[in-house]
Amino acid sequence: MTAALVVASNRGPITFDEDGMPRRGSGGLVPALRGALAHTKATWIAAAISPGDRARSGMVADAVEGASVRLLDIPPEEFGPYYNRLANRVLWFVHHYLFDAPRTPVYDQADDEAWDAYRSVNRRFAEAIAEEAAEGATVLVQDYHLAVVPPMLRALRPDVAIGHFWHIPFAGPDYLRLLPDSWNRELMEGLLGADLVGLQTKRWASAFAACARSTLGASASERRVVRDERTVKIGVFPIGVNPDDLAEAAASPDVRAAREALKRWLGDRTLVLRVDRTELSKNVLRGLLAYEELLSRRPDLAERIVHLALLQPSRHDVPEYRVYTEECVALAARIEERFGPDVLRLEISDDYARTLAAYTLYDVLVVNPVFDGMNLVAREGPVLNRRDGVLVLSRNAGAFEELGSAAIGVNPFDVAETTAAIATAVDLPASERKERAKRLRRAARGKTPGRWLDAQLKALR
């Protein structure tokens, strides 16, 4: 009971390899929060993921820039159902509208067990937070993995102030009913156990309020939910990136080398880039279809353009992801067959240096998720790019609220519009590229993780 601030998230800011050596965590949340903690004394509680983590579970003092880290050792037979099945297959799917509703989901007994495991892992987090939090501490619970922590924690520690930040989109009330009713209710009651529920944009906040009304019959606006005489604040806190961290990382010898290699490969061709995890919500398929359509409509471009799709492997324990990745690879092969091997390069690997290097070099960055809570690629790219690159951005990405006016917006389901947007981006006169890139940089640099954190702490006071 010593930490004035406790952050809890599934994945921690560092992970340890088998030799006990620390590595940075991956995923959008980790870099964001890591920056945010730089100026606050805090304890971060996360699940032990790697065998190296599990060997070091327990307290690790001063592990990340002044923040202590405690990794929770969760039995694999509990972690798997909680993480792969319930969080990433059910909750992620429902909040990104990824189901094929006439056929999926079909819940079976393994799902019931996964929900029990989800609850149990959330309880482990609640108990660990209760142990670490100082009297009257502030607790920031992160994301859809830990939705039912708040009431558990409140029962153990009524003295602490609880914020929950939901990083992904929030489904509308009708679609949320794809969850079994009891889970739906427990999820909403879980989040509303907090004092403050934070979301990335007004749009997701509005959906959250609609779900509070629909599922619980609560009285809810986009600003607050009133239920059982408790008032829960709803706040919009768009998460951003730390430009200084990014610049520092991009200045490393690794990135410089990767940049040189990419430049040699690229030559004087125009680079259309995408950077994503191999994730059903990222809409790689329609992005590739739009590029194929562009080549077909504009034979003049085929010689002087190349599309680099850098895809980080993601969630290969989930069958839907393996199938989707195979579909992306097959479509890329078809495009290469139609238009030659030089028009497209799809790489499935986790090469952070190459990604940062590619950011500096793109002429067009395509970010077209079907739905996305925020999307940090749309911020990182413009911060690092040195070519006045144009951003083609889905209107369903949270980032669109701030970056949309400087980007070329697309409806991610509309391949024809996406094709036209890439063509517009490629053809844009230098002066307009420059002007848009300047506005993009400014908007993309605007919301640092530190400000994101401060705004939540202020709202919780």
Add this chain to the structure above:
Amino acid sequence: MTAALVVASNRGPITFDEDGMPRRGSGGLVPALRGALAHTKATWIAAAISPGDRARSGMVADAVEGASVRLLDIPPEEFGPYYNRLANRVLWFVHHYLFDAPRTPVYDQADDEAWDAYRSVNRRFAEAIAEEAAEGATVLVQDYHLAVVPPMLRALRPDVAIGHFWHIPFAGPDYLRLLPDSWNRELMEGLLGADLVGLQTKRWASAFAACARSTLGASASERRVVRDERTVKIGVFPIGVNPDDLAEAAASPDVRAAREALKRWLGDRTLVLRVDRTELSKNVLRGLLAYEELLSRRPDLAERIVHLALLQPSRHDVPEYRVYTEECVALAARIEERFGPDVLRLEISDDYARTLAAYTLYDVLVVNPVFDGMNLVAREGPVLNRRDGVLVLSRNAGAFEELGSAAIGVNPFDVAETTAAIATAVDLPASERKERAKRLRRAARGKTPGRWLDAQLKALR
């Protein structure tokens, strides 16, 4: 320009066969509106569907109980894209949440042409209405086929009062964005060209208001939308069935014969019935899965229960429907293979007499659509049933708002809950069956088409 009331719908109240003989129209809307027009002087405008219709397109006086019918001859090359592609594949899918969003929809040029055809057919309707409507007439435009009629009609005839009734669910604003932005806007502007937009339930009205805010930035509550200084009323008008018509139809010799045949086949077994079109929204697959699970958990039932699934063929021009129907047939075959040929009978045919006969005989009626504007099977069944049959009803059917408390409610995505609900229904003591059936009958008979029509006319005055 003679009709004080004009009704416009894609499908008319009658259709003509090749010999010019009239037949009743099918679909839920037609019987509902046919009853409603019995006491009002009106002209009904609809598309000519059959070759017989097309031969008789033009004015048919006194065709249906005092209402004149005018069938519009729409060129097949326009009707196909309008009806099969745009209305039934795009609009139906989006409002019932039927897409597999990571992959579909992908719009292509044929879809753009279909949207043009949709607009063009809507214009034909608007022009025909403008010709028929008397000065200051009331016009009731029906359903998702004719969403953009209102502003076209208003431009031609500013003197008429326009109601639009939307028979199907209304998608939430995020899901509505699966439409290309321009269609989304045109659709919402189309509906808001009316003076009154009617929906089946408060839930769909709330979604419609949310879409008006999200798509058009309108100021909207569940009662009205204000935009460009015009106020459009939103009304909730649950559609019902005419118990007298149903009783009359059920008393016919055809139905009596069908009833005797079904009784002989049924013997003393318990009848679990479903009646649906072969429609992706009807959730036949999960209904069959629930029945399979019931047989597996309750071997005692296999000998004394039978599931009759009466499926009317629907939209076999749409590939998704053929695939879905095949999946249903394959699943039924698997169940018969596992539990014997006597536990299940899946029939794909359009036998109205057999359907009415089955209504009188069921012990359990399963109505579990993933989403459904109202669902008239849930009303027709209880009105005709003579065995105190129990209704298992999806909470996502509009009918649930009025019938839910007397039915056994299910989340249609939750197969385990559906299994349990059918088991509960089968096991229900006679006294509770009787009491529930009585309340069901009362609720199911409550909303006649006449009252539905009157309420809209009153709201338009």
